[in-house]
Amino acid sequence: MTNKILIANRGEIAVRIIRAAKELGIPTVSVYSKVDENSLHVKLADEAICIGKDKSSDSYLNINNIISAAIATGANAIHPGYGFLSENEKFVSIIEKCNIKFIGPSSKTISLLGNKACARDIAKQANVNIVDGSDGVVEDVSDALEVTKRIGYPILIKACSGGGGKGISVIKNDEELSYLFNQTKQEALVNFNDDRVYIEKYIENPRHIEIQIMADSFGNIVHLGERDCSIQRRNQKMIEESPSPFVSEDLRKELGEAAVRIAKIANYENAGTVEFIVDKNNNYYFIEVNTRIQVEHPITEMVTGIDLIKEQIKIAYNNKLSFTQESIKLIGHSIECRINAEDPDNSFRPSPGLIKNVIFPGGLGVRIDTHIYPNYTISPFYDSMLSKLIVYAPTRREAIRKMRMALEEFMIDGIKNNIELQYLIMYNTDFVRGSYDTNFMNKFLEIVRMSRNE
Numbered sequence: 001m002t003n004k005i006l007i008a009n010r011g012e013i014a015v016r017i018i019r020a021a022k023e024l025g026i027p028t029v030s031v032y033s034k035v036d037e038n039s040l041h042v043k044l045a046d047e048a049i050c051i052g053k054d055k056s057s058d059s060y061l062n063i064n065n066i067i068s069a070a071i072a073t074g075a076n077a078i079h080p081g082y083g084f085l086s087e088n089e090k091f092v093s094i095i096e097k098c099n100i101k102f103i104g105p106s107s108k109t110i111s112l113l114g115n116k117a118c119a120r121d122i123a124k125q126a127n128v129n130i131v132d133g134s135d136g137v138v139e140d141v142s143d144a145l146e147v148t149k150r151i152g153y154p155i156l157i158k159a160c161s162g163g164g165g166k167g168i169s170v171i172k173n174d175e176e177l178s179y180l181f182n183q184t185k186q187e188a189l190v191n192f193n194d195d196r197v198y199i200e201k202y203i204e205n206p207r208h209i210e211i212q213i214m215a216d217s218f219g220n221i222v223h224l225g226e227r228d229c230s231i232q233r234r235n236q237k238m239i240e241e242s243p244s245p246f247v248s249e250d251l252r253k254e255l256g257e258a259a260v261r262i263a264k265i266a267n268y269e270n271a272g273t274v275e276f277i278v279d280k281n282n283n284y285y286f287i288e289v290n291t292r293i294q295v296e297h298p299i300t301e302m303v304t305g306i307d308l309i310k311e312q313i314k315i316a317y318n319n320k321l322s323f324t325q326e327s328i329k330l331i332g333h334s335i336e337c338r339i340n341a342e343d344p345d346n347s348f349r350p351s352p353g354l355i356k357n358v359i360f361p362g363g364l365g366v367r368i369d370t371h372i373y374p375n376y377t378i379s380p381f382y383d384s385m386l387s388k389l390i391v392y393a394p395t396r397r398e399a400i401r402k403m404r405m406a407l408e409e410f411m412i413d414g415i416k417n418n419i420e421l422q423y424l425i426m427y428n429t430d431f432v433r434g435s436y437d438t439n440f441m442n443k444f445l446e447i448v449r450m451s452r453n454e
Contacts, residue, residue: 002027002074002076003026003076003317004026004027004028004029004073004074004075004076005017005021005026005028005077005078005079005103006028006029006031006066006069006070006073006075006077006078006079007028007029007030007031007041007045007078007079007081008066008080008081008084009041009060009079009081009082009084009086010032010039010041010060010382011039011041011371011382011383011385012370012371012385012388013081013082013293013369014041015040015041015044015369016309017081017309018041018044019044020307020310020313021313023307023310024310024313024314026313027046027047028045028046029047029048029049029069029070029073029075030042030044030048030049031049031050031051031059031060031069032049032051033050033054033055033058033059033060033381034052034054034059035054035379035381036059036379037050038376038377039371039376040371040373040376041371047073049069049072049073051065051066051069054381056084056382060085060382061084061085063085063088063090066078066085066091067094067095067098067100071098075100076100077100077101077102077103077313077317078095078100079309079312080102080104080292081292081293082292082293082294082295086104086291086292087110087114087290087292088110089111089114090107092104092105092106092107101316101317102316103270103312103313103316104270104271104291104292104312104316105268105269105272106267106269108267109266109267109291112266113266113268113272113288113289113291114291115161115196116159116161116162116288117134117136117160117196119286119288119289120286121136122262122266123262123286125265126261126262126264126265127261128261128262128286129283129284129285129286130286131200131203131277131285131286131287132151132200132201133151133155133156133199133201134147134198134199134200136198137196137197137198138198138199140181141177141181141182144181145174145177147199148171148174148177148199151199151201153171153172153202154170154171154172154202154204155170155171155177155199155200155201156168156169156170156171156199156202157169157171157177157181157184157197158198158199159184159188159192159194159195159197160188160196160197160198161188161194161196162192165232165234165235165236165237166187166188167184167187167188167191167197168184168235169181169183169184170202181197184197185197203279203285204439205437205439206230206277206278206279206280207228207230207244207246207277207278207279207437208230208232208237208275208276208277208438209228209229209230209244209246209247209255209275209276209277209284210227210229210273210274210275210276210294211223211226211256211259211274211276212224212225212226212227212271212272212297212300212308213259213263213268213271213272213273214270214271214272214308214311214315214321215263215268215269215272215315215321216269216315216321217269217318218320220320220321220324221260221263221264222260222321222323222324222325222328223256223259223260223328224300224304224306224308224328225243225252225303225328226244226247226252226255226256227240227241227242227244227294227296227299227300228240228241228243228244228246228247230436230437230438230440231431231436231440231441232441233348233441233445237295238337238338238418238422238425238441239335239336239337239338239422239425240296240335241299241333241334241335241336241396241399242299242300242302242330243303243330243333245396245434246278246434247278248282251278251282251284254284255284258274258284258286259274262274262286262289263289269315270312270315270316271292271297271311272289272290272291272292273289273290274286274289275287275288275289275290277438280437293308293309293312295385295388296336296388297309298334298336298367298369298388299334299336300334302332302334302367302390302392303330303332303333303334303392304330304331305331306323332392332394332395333392333393333395333396333398333399334390334391334399335391335399335400335403336390337403337407338385338418339370339388339412339418339422340384340385340386340417340418341353341378341384341385341416341417342416342417344416344418344420344421345416346416348418350380350384351378351384351415351417352379352384352415353414353415354376354377354378355372355374355375355376355377355412355413355414355415356374356414357411357412357413357414358373358374358411358412358413359409359411360410361389361405361406361407361408361410362409363402363406365392365393365402366391366402366406367389367390367392368387368388368389368390369387369388369390370386370387370388372386372412378415386412389406389407389410389422391406396434397432400426400432403426404423404426404427407419407422407426408423421448424448425444428444430443
């Protein structure tokens with residue numbers, strides 16, 4: 001059978017997958033909603049097929065339409081990208097029953113690790129520290145109060161099937177718990193079609209460190225170092241870098257080995273990310289496993305020299321990993337800024353509309369992953385990310401300077417965006433020193449607000 005990949009996604013990640021497939025000589029099929037008819041991923045694929053109306057529920061989340069598109073076009077593999085159906089156990093199970101390759105882990109693995117409460121149990125089996133919390137799902141406020149009485153405030157209520165910073169509430173007292181418990185369950189239901197939640201002790205101001213893993217079907221599991229994702233706003237990542245300025249060689253080795261142990265117990269295959277929080281004393285705790293490629297995967301590619309998307313595809317087509325743990329070396333430093341269609345001066349309100357013109361930065365060590373172009377309309381129906389700006393340099397200080405230069409050159413005319421804000425962060429003393437944690441953006445935005453009010 002001739003290999004052909006259907007990409008069940010849109011935007012920059014769909015473009016990224018098309019490019020990797022072309023390098024491997026594999027034809028691609030893009031799916032698209034009606035509003036995405038003129039999107040770049042539609043133009044670049046060998047074939048394209050409309051799968052529904054504008055809303056995600058009618059198109060990119062429509063399992064029947066996506067499977068039908070794969071069958072109609074003769075695709076024998078589906079790459080889900082990230083978001084949408086990438087971690088949907090039902091979707092993957094149907095693909096498997098249709099004898100189509102899913103470029104990602106099995107439905108069984110997704111079921112095990114996609115449920116955050118089950119993932120915590122696997123981490124325990126792997127002898128990896130977890131944050132104190134509930135033993136599985138918490139059914140109601142009464143149960144939540146019992147857990148909180150044991151572990152103390154502050155706590156996190158988290159969706160069992162959560163991801164992307166959604167379905168999470170920080171709770172500081174009984175009053176907030178009573179009010180926000182059911183609200184968090186409702187948010188989980190809306191976003192993940194699953195209202196189950198669990199509770200963790202909230203560790204204040206940690207570093208958010210994640211480990212990239214890759215595993216084939218022959219039992220080989222390798223980690224590719226860490227990414228520091230601590231700079232976030234409302235649990236949404238903004239800037240990532242690799243390697244972390246905070247992580248020592250010893251801690252890197254410990255985190256990597258912990259991630260591999262978890263993956264082995266779960267019989268993991270393909271790309272995944274094991275996420276940890278690390279406190280100021282270097283104590284680390286497992287958070288979750290993302291059973292997909294991450295938005296921020298390019299910075300790992302830059303410091304390892306490995307094309308993770310191509311590796312995903314080769315693994316799905318039953319090839320062994322093209323590298324070993326011993327061959328992985330982190331060389332140089334890479335930083336990624338997420339450029340979003342949003343208005344930082346107006347509570348980060350989404351800013352859809354027509355891009356009148358765009359100028360991309362360039363030069364050695366500057367990479368743009370994007371789907372935008374002049375006269376392209378940003379739809380209000382989907383995520384606001386316009387592009388990922390990635391830089392690479394021999395040292396962290398040089399990478400910061402390169403990112404400053406690239407942000408200066410990057411111009412998007414017609415819609416509000418966060419380029420200026422990212423530029424200001426690159427000059428922040430704490431960021432430059434590598435002295436930051438997950439509370440960085442709260443402090444930084446307050447500094448910006450005060451300076452503008454003076």
